[in-house]
Amino acid sequence: MRLHTLTAGAFALALTAGAALPVQAEDSVYIQLATYRTGAFAGSGIPVANGMFDYLTMLNERDGGINGVKITLEECETGYDTQKGVECYEQAKSKGTLVFNPYSTGITLQVIPKASVDKIPVLSMAYGLSAAADGNTFPWVFNPPLTYWDGASGIIKYIGEQEGGMDKLAGKKIGYIFLDAGYGREAIPLLESMAAEYGFEMVQYPVPGKEMQNQASQWLNVRRDKPDYMVMWGWGAMNPTAVKEATKIRYPMDKFIGVWWSGGEDDARAGGMDAKGYKTLNFNGVGADYPAIQDIKKYVVDAGKSQVEPAKLGENLYNRGVMNAVLMAEAIRVAQEKTGKTVINSEDMRLGLENLNIDEARLEAIGLTGFMAPMKTSCEAHSGHHAMYVQQWNGEAWEKASDWFEPMTDKVKPLLAAAAEEYKTSNAPWPARTEPCAN
Amino acid sequence: MLYRESGQYKTSYIADQAIFPIREDRIGMAVIGVVALAIPFFASDFFLNAIMTPFLILALAAIGLNILTGYAGQLSLGSGAFMGVGAYSCYKLTTYFPDVNIVILVLISGLFSAGIGVIFGLPSLRIKGLYLAVTTLAAQFFLEWCFIRIPWLYNYNASGAIEVPVRRGFGDIILTGPSASAMTQYFVVLGIVVVVTLVVKNIVRGRIGRQWMMIRDMDIAAELMGVRPLTAKLSAFAVSSYLCGVAGAMFIFFYLGAAEPSAFSITLSFQILFMVILGGLGSLVGSFFGAAFIWGLPIVLRAGFPALGLNVGAEVIFHVAQMVVGALIILFLITEPHGLARLWQIGKEKLRVWPFPYA
Numbered sequence: 193m194r195l196h197t198l199t200a201g202a203f204a205l206a207l208t209a210g211a212a213l214p215v216q217a218e219d220s221v222y223i224q225l226a227t228y229r230t231g232a233f234a235g236s237g238i239p240v241a242n243g244m245f246d247y248l249t250m251l252n253e254r255d256g257g258i259n260g261v262k263i264t265l266e267e268c269e270t271g272y273d274t275q276k277g278v279e280c281y282e283q284a285k286s287k288g289t290l291v292f293n294p295y296s297t298g299i300t301l302q303v304i305p306k307a308s309v310d311k312i313p314v315l316s317m318a319y320g321l322s323a324a325a326d327g328n329t330f331p332w333v334f335n336p337p338l339t340y341w342d343g344a345s346g347i348i349k350y351i352g353e354q355e356g357g358m359d360k361l362a363g364k365k366i367g368y369i370f371l372d373a374g375y376g377r378e379a380i381p382l383l384e385s386m387a388a389e390y391g392f393e394m395v396q397y398p399v400p401g402k403e404m405q406n407q408a409s410q411w412l413n414v415r416r417d418k419p420d421y422m423v424m425w426g427w428g429a430m431n432p433t434a435v436k437e438a439t440k441i442r443y444p445m446d447k448f449i450g451v452w453w454s455g456g457e458d459d460a461r462a463g464g465m466d467a468k469g470y471k472t473l474n475f476n477g478v479g480a481d482y483p484a485i486q487d488i489k490k491y492v493v494d495a496g497k498s499q500v501e502p503a504k505l506g507e508n509l510y511n512r513g514v515m516n517a518v519l520m521a522e523a524i525r526v527a528q529e530k531t532g533k534t535v536i537n538s539e540d541m542r543l544g545l546e547n548l549n550i551d552e553a554r555l556e557a558i559g560l561t562g563f564m565a566p567m568k569t570s571c572e573a574h575s576g577h578h579a580m581y582v583q584q585w586n587g588e589a590w591e592k593a594s595d596w597f598e599p600m601t602d603k604v605k606p607l608l609a610a611a612a613e614e615y616k617t618s619n620a621p622w623p624a625r626t627e628p629c630a631n
Numbered sequence: 632m633l634y635r636e637s638g639q640y641k642t643s644y645i646a647d648q649a650i651f652p653i654r655e656d657r658i659g660m661a662v663i664g665v666v667a668l669a670i671p672f673f674a675s676d677f678f679l680n681a682i683m684t685p686f687l688i689l690a691l692a693a694i695g696l697n698i699l700t701g702y703a704g705q706l707s708l709g710s711g712a713f714m715g716v717g718a719y720s721c722y723k724l725t726t727y728f729p730d731v732n733i734v735i736l737v738l739i740s741g742l743f744s745a746g747i748g749v750i751f752g753l754p755s756l757r758i759k760g761l762y763l764a765v766t767t768l769a770a771q772f773f774l775e776w777c778f779i780r781i782p783w784l785y786n787y788n789a790s791g792a793i794e795v796p797v798r799r800g801f802g803d804i805i806l807t808g809p810s811a812s813a814m815t816q817y818f819v820v821l822g823i824v825v826v827v828t829l830v831v832k833n834i835v836r837g838r839i840g841r842q843w844m845m846i847r848d849m850d851i852a853a854e855l856m857g858v859r860p861l862t863a864k865l866s867a868f869a870v871s872s873y874l875c876g877v878a879g880a881m882f883i884f885f886y887l888g889a890a891e892p893s894a895f896s897i898t899l900s901f902q903i904l905f906m907v908i909l910g911g912l913g914s915l916v917g918s919f920f921g922a923a924f925i926w927g928l929p930i931v932l933r934a935g936f937p938a939l940g941l942n943v944g945a946e947v948i949f950h951v952a953q954m955v956v957g958a959l960i961i962l963f964l965i966t967e968p969h970g971l972a973r974l975w976q977i978g979k980e981k982l983r984v985w986p987f988p989y990a
Contacts, residue, residue, distance in 0.1 A: 273898070279681045401893055
């Protein structure tokens with residue numbers, strides 16, 4: 193038993209040593225990036241991690257940080273595992289991170305109640321709890337630019353357009369293949385209410401997490417049921433497998449539409465030329481032609497400070513990571529303006545995230561014209577129902593297949609409010625918002 | 632020299648039957664007790680929240696599996712799922728009885744887990760060894776399926792997750808939920824783990840525990856001597872699942888704060904099995920060693936690499952931890968099947984005869 197004390201003591205020593213070493217320079221802020229480069233979700237996790245890391249590193253290298261304040265970055269490997277995620281969160285908290293990006297709906301759900309207590313904003317960019325879009329209930333959680341429910345309504349809207357009107361949806365059969373976890377289930381309530389409203393039939397094909405790489409039985413059912421459209425909520429190894437299986441049963445790929453997280457190049461590449469026509473939603477630009485991405489190439493990739501393969505610079509999920517980093521960087525800038533401080537803390541960061549206003553002019557200033565739809569957050573709207581578009585795989589790369597379009601905000605909004613209300617009652621006593629509105 | 636029992640005479644049966652018959656051990660335990668009570672006043676929230684509390688909880692789960700595998704010799708791969716049963720039943724109980732102290736509910740929720748464990752333990756009367764491992768694997772997958780597919784278990788939550796509500800007890804102290812302090816949760820977990828471990832220690836060295844060990848060592852001989860395999864095996868399953876259930880409920884309520892079904896996946900079962908193998912089969916103290924090692928290694932590595940001035944990626948540390956654990960499991964299975972606990976015991980024996988290497 194004494195060994196136990198010894199080991200505990202050794203742990204304590206190692207920790208204090210570890211905590212004491214990265215001495216914070218005077219003008220720097222710390223951001224921990226919870227990422228995953230291991231496990232079954234690494235295929236999607238790596239490009240996102242690279243994108244976030246590289247953009248913020250580029251700001252450090254090119255501009256010396258944001259208004260002279262360097263960003264100290266550290267990655268914490270979660271492996272998409274909730275246990276490890278909580279550990280990363282605790283570590284981020286102890287080191288005073290400005291913001292926490294869980295990159296897993298499961299971890300997001302876990303940290304939402306803690307965020308308001310620990311005063312650490314949670315930025316779950318277009319994932320996590322849809323109801324968190326309601327800033328009055330969830331002052332510390334942000335999910336811009338879109339929630340999953342916006343995405344689901346967008347897909348239904350797009351399908352309606354393809355069919356020539358929403359009234360044509362009646363009697364259609366729409367299959368929903370999803371990762372059977374918090375993430376995949378998030379869209380179900382909205383799809384169900386849409387199915388009731390427009391009279392289409394929704395068929396669910398859940399894919400359990402450990403069966404991601406073996407979807408033969410699900411796609412056998414798809415072949416039997418013959419849905420008119422397939423909608424996918426997949427992530428990690430689930431995406432390439434689904435695309436491959438879909439091509440195997442010769443499902444018409446242009447009727448197979450994934451959410452934005454199912455749109456990695458590697459996901460579609462798995463199906464080869466047969467996957468041509470596969471569509472997914474998107475809300476960020478693809479390609480390396482943006483000046484900011486070129487700066488990343490110049491200051492980070494060519495300088496050997498990035499883990500990205502140079503050929504994969506500017507791919508979809510990489511750019512998604514960049515966009516996530518842009519939101520953080522812009523929030524820091526706004527927070528600096530609002531508070532007048534340069535070295536901000538996590539509470540100021542919340543203020544920044546709540547007052548984001550990235551318009552065309554701002555996008556041009558940061559070298560990302562046309563990279564994303566202009567977006568704005570406010571006290572009430574932590575997500576904001578921004579625009580998205582549909583992209584299509586041409587066998588080698590993603591092509592834009594539709595204009596930017598809005599989700600069915602009028603349908604989604606009341607559902608979001610109801611869900612936020614439900615969350616409040618089931619987690620009673622949920623703390624009321626005390627943070628003042630600075631708009 | 633320091634650790635020597637000569638001169639300590641036992642004059643009563645009670646003294647001879649004590650859990651720690653040697654004075655030095657008692658002193659050691661007292662020191663550990665004082666340290667355990669003092670830690671929260673010196674350590675950071677991170678140390679308590681992310682290291683000590685989960686370590687204690689997982690040690691209890693490892694004790695649970697150790698009862699079944701180490702003491703009764705029934706290999707099980709379902710401990711993660713049994714932890715899940717405890718967690719979900721505690722969640723349902725606190726939904727129905729929000730005013731009952733959560734500690735009582737945690738202890739009761741173990742009973743549900745024990746019931747399920749007994750049901751899945753029934754095949755052990757006919758099936759042995761590796762084949763039993765497969766049936767417990769079936770339990771793992773079946774229960775995980777239940778956690779996903781039975782919405783009643785998670786109160787029809789849209790995300791399919793359970794979220795821990797705020798619960799107060801012991802005179803309005805916040806015990807669970809996000810606003811509970813790390814210190815409170817640590818002390819509650821410490822209290823439960825210590826009390827339960829003491830009870831288990833006494834079960835193990837009493838009549839029931841001896842039956843388990845007889846069944847483990849040679850079941851036919853045990854049967855001939857009057858041990859009923861039915862009661863012995865099923866009681867092992869019940870106690871083991873009870874401990875796992877309590878650990879699972881604490882894992883959610885005092886550590887994770889919310890959980891998806893994937894939190895109780897086969898990965899957790901393996902994690903606990905590794906703790907038991909590394910720590911030592913058939914040893915309670917080994918369960919603590921194993922839990923400390925498996926839980927602490929990645930954290931130590933993460934702090935250790937930068938401390939050595941090595942700048943390695945987060946994923947490298949993750950990989951290194953996995954490789955180290957894998958290599959150590961093979962090493963221990965070959966060289967020391969009784970794990971860290973056996974090393975500890977050898978160390979104590981050496982210390983007794985120190986400075987003489989013989990005797």
